[in-house]
Amino acid sequence: MDSKIQRLSRRRALPALAAVLAVALPAGCTGAPAPGGPATRPPLSERAPAGTDPALRALYDQRIDWQPCADQGDGDGPVQCATLKVPLDYAAPGGATLDVAVARVPAADPGRRLGSLVLNPGGPGNSGTAMVQWGWKNYQGPLHDHYDLVGFDPRGAGRTAGVHCLDDRTRDEYTSTDDPGYDHGRVLADACRAKAADLLPHLGTRDSARDMDVLRGALGETRLDFLGLSYGTYLGALYAEEFPGRTGRLVLDGAVERSTDLMHLNGEQAAATEAEFTAFAADCAATDDTCPLGTDPAAAPRRFADFLDGLRDHPLHGEDGRTLTAALGWAGVLGVLYDGRRSFDRLREAVEPAVARGDADGLLRLADAANGRDQDGRYDTTADAFAAIHCADAPLAPTDADLRAALADLAVRAPLTSRHDTRITLLDPDCRAWPFRSPEKPHTVKAAGSAPILVVGSTGDPVTPYLWAQRMAAGFAHGVLLTREGDGHTAYDKSGCVRDAVAAFLVDGRMPEAGTYCPTD
Numbered sequence: 001m002d003s004k005i006q007r008l009s010r011r012r013a014l015p016a017l018a019a020v021l022a023v024a025l026p027a028g029c030t031g032a033p034a035p036g037g038p039a040t041r042p043p044l045s046e047r048a049p050a051g052t053d054p055a056l057r058a059l060y061d062q063r064i065d066w067q068p069c070a071d072q073g074d075g076d077g078p079v080q081c082a083t084l085k086v087p088l089d090y091a092a093p094g095g096a097t098l099d100v101a102v103a104r105v106p107a108a109d110p111g112r113r114l115g116s117l118v119l120n121p122g123g124p125g126n127s128g129t130a131m132v133q134w135g136w137k138n139y140q141g142p143l144h145d146h147y148d149l150v151g152f153d154p155r156g157a158g159r160t161a162g163v164h165c166l167d168d169r170t171r172d173e174y175t176s177t178d179d180p181g182y183d184h185g186r187v188l189a190d191a192c193r194a195k196a197a198d199l200l201p202h203l204g205t206r207d208s209a210r211d212m213d214v215l216r217g218a219l220g221e222t223r224l225d226f227l228g229l230s231y232g233t234y235l236g237a238l239y240a241e242e243f244p245g246r247t248g249r250l251v252l253d254g255a256v257e258r259s260t261d262l263m264h265l266n267g268e269q270a271a272a273t274e275a276e277f278t279a280f281a282a283d284c285a286a287t288d289d290t291c292p293l294g295t296d297p298a299a300a301p302r303r304f305a306d307f308l309d310g311l312r313d314h315p316l317h318g319e320d321g322r323t324l325t326a327a328l329g330w331a332g333v334l335g336v337l338y339d340g341r342r343s344f345d346r347l348r349e350a351v352e353p354a355v356a357r358g359d360a361d362g363l364l365r366l367a368d369a370a371n372g373r374d375q376d377g378r379y380d381t382t383a384d385a386f387a388a389i390h391c392a393d394a395p396l397a398p399t400d401a402d403l404r405a406a407l408a409d410l411a412v413r414a415p416l417t418s419r420h421d422t423r424i425t426l427l428d429p430d431c432r433a434w435p436f437r438s439p440e441k442p443h444t445v446k447a448a449g450s451a452p453i454l455v456v457g458s459t460g461d462p463v464t465p466y467l468w469a470q471r472m473a474a475g476f477a478h479g480v481l482l483t484r485e486g487d488g489h490t491a492y493d494k495s496g497c498v499r500d501a502v503a504a505f506l507v508d509g510r511m512p513e514a515g516t517y518c519p520t521d
Contacts, residue, residue: 041220048217049243055094059085060217069103069133079133080104084152084218086211088202098202100211101159102152103129105136109145115248116219117147117506118212120154122230122254124205124393125385127151127158138493142503147225152215154208154235156388161199162381163388165191171379175371176325178312180421185430188387193435196388201436203385204392209239213246223248223451225506229490230254230464233455237472240447247447249506253456253498254490255469259444262390263398263406263426268465270414270425276337276462276487277301277417280344288348292355305416307355308333312420316360324360326420328367334417335370338463340488387429393440397432444475452478454505454512456498460487482512486520494520 041047048060062085069081081103088096107113119139121131128151136149143149153160165188166174174187192200212235216224225248228236233252240247258265278301284291285300293300293307311326318324332350336343350362367373372380398406406426410418418425447453453476457469466483473481484491484498491498497518504510 042222044217046222047220049213049246053093056087056090056214059087059093059097059214062218064102064218066104071133078106079136080106081129084211084215086155086214088199090207090210098155098161098211100152100155100215101127101129102150102215103132104148104150105132105144106148107144107146108140112146113148114146114507115148115221115225116150116216117143118215118224118226119149119151120226120228120232120235121151122228122232123157123382123386124154124231124389125157125382126231127153129153129158141499142507143227146507148219150215150219152212154205154389155211156199156203156392157385158381161196163192163196163199163203163384164379164381165195165384165388166379168373168377168379171371171373171383172377175331175367175373175383176323176328178326178421180327180424180430182430182432184424185427186433188384188429189391189431189433189435192384192388197435200388200392201438202392203388204438204440205235205389206238206242206393206440208235208389209242212239213243216246221248222246225249227251227492227502227506228253229492231256233464233472234258236453237445237447237476240450240453240476241445244447244449247450247453249451249509250453251456251502251506252453252472253492253502254461254464255455255457255472256464257444257468257472257475258394258442259471259475261398261442262394262428262431263402265468266426266428267406267410267413268467269463270410270418272460272465273334273337273462274414274417275460276340277304277334279341279487280304280337280347283341283344284348284351290352291348292352301416304351305419309420316354316358316363318360318364322360322364324354324364324367328371329354329363330417330420331370332363332366332368336366338489340460340462340486342488387431390429391431391434392436392438394431394438394442398427445472446475446477448477450476450478452480452511454482454502455479456482456484456491456502458484458486458488458491458494460485461489462487463489480511480514483515483517484520485517488520491518496521 044061048057064082066080066082069079084100085097087093088098120128132151156163226236234256236252281300281304282297285297293303308329311329316324336347353359354363372382455473457466459466473479484495495518501512
């Protein structure tokens with residue numbers, strides 16, 4: 001689960017592709033099969049769940065009109081773009097529809113093509129089309145050889161009716177304030193209601209899982225093969241719960257397990273983040289004689305936290321007149337630590353001038369990356385989508401007693417990283433003023449009747465704690481846990497051993513033995 005302090009898949013702004021509400025499925029929505037794919041698709045009876053409403057069956061039977069993307073993406077690969085029609089409201093599938101943005105790269109070896117592999121990068125609110133357009137080369141080798149790589153923007157994200165509630169100036173104020181209160185959450189809630197009231201009740205992850213099943217049918221697949229990262233694991237888990245008989249080979253890396261409420265999950269995440277923060281400060285003190293945090297590894301973490309908290313009363317100023325507040329300083333630091341030890345040098349380059357000379361620019365750049373702000377001061381949609389999807393999934397309205405108990409626990413679990421504002425650490429996002437309430441409840445996803453599911457967890461993941469992967473795998477009726485030993489968020493990009501195991505499962509159907517551990521590269 002990504003948090004307000006970090007968003008993935010922001011490498012570049014994507015070209016415009018309409019993602020709007022429509023009222024009917026247009027005629028003539030056709031397209032050729034993927035190279036190496038079957039000349040004809042399986043009949044609709046094999047692709048649509050039994051008993052599907054006739055209006056919804058028509059959406060399962062649509063053919064995706066793939067066209068070259070306006071911007072090819074990463075290199076000169078054959079990236080194709082399209083839109084998929086899905087119901088806005090699955091309770092009324094014959095009513096308004098939503099255009100879902102989709103992208104794919106056809107399989108590199110058409111003669112050995114197995115089908116489509118749907119990818120999701122997490123968030124919630126991150127773009128699956130960006131994951132394919134700008135990151136498909138990360139899956140070269142067995143996965144790209146055998147599969148069309150397919151990504152989609154979940155509803156409310158990117159080009160699928162992306163939620164963008166706050167203007168850039170208001171978002172600047174929103175992210176930089178050091179004293180967020182109840183009205184802080186209301187600012188966002190009121191702005192989102194004013195701009196997207198008809199959409200907000202239909203942005204939950206379960207609706208996106210249903211969209212993914214329509215995508216599966218439209219792709220001509222009878223089963224879903226899926227690789228989900230971070231929040232994408234929750235999307236995959238709800239898909240398996242909703243459509244257990246349609247699961248093919250599912251890999252869930254960096255598990256977000258929702259058997260408890262978001263407030264308590266945020267507390268568990270804060271403890272994992274605190275461990276990475278402490279490791280960075282201690283490493284700086286132990287390995288660098290010029291470390292601005294001193295030379296005592298035991299004292300460096302608190303000194304670093306004191307510096308960041310001190311920005312509340314003594315903010316620093318950047319070259320362009322912007323102010324580095326405590327909120328922005330913490331956002332930049334914790335955001336870059338998602339990559340674990342890989343990020344230590346980059347973080348040190350920003351921290352040293354800030355602590356030693358009062359130079360705020362490096363930390364401001366890290367904060368902007370974490371908050372989705374470009375160099376011209378424009379924000380992408382990820383932050384608003386993150387709140388809208390989370391609040392649609394499980395809006396949190398804790399009692400005073402619940403909040404006091406959670407704050408006391410947080411003070412023990414994460415005394416340094418939560419000290420700047422314990423409320424916003426737990427209430428991320430703050431759904432107390434959100435205008436809609438979802439029927440979704442915290443629960444253990446068992447997905448009884450599904451095919452075996454591979455869950456991948458990392459022992460030192462600072463974002464999705466290893467405990468979540470253990471709980472998710474144990475909760476599934478047919479789950480297997482693969483463990484990477486090491487820090488940093490998610491495992492696939494950090495371990496050749498993990499990549500080999502994932503490929504063996506997705507390509508050959510060979511599940512690793514339960515209890516398998518992989519080293520970090």
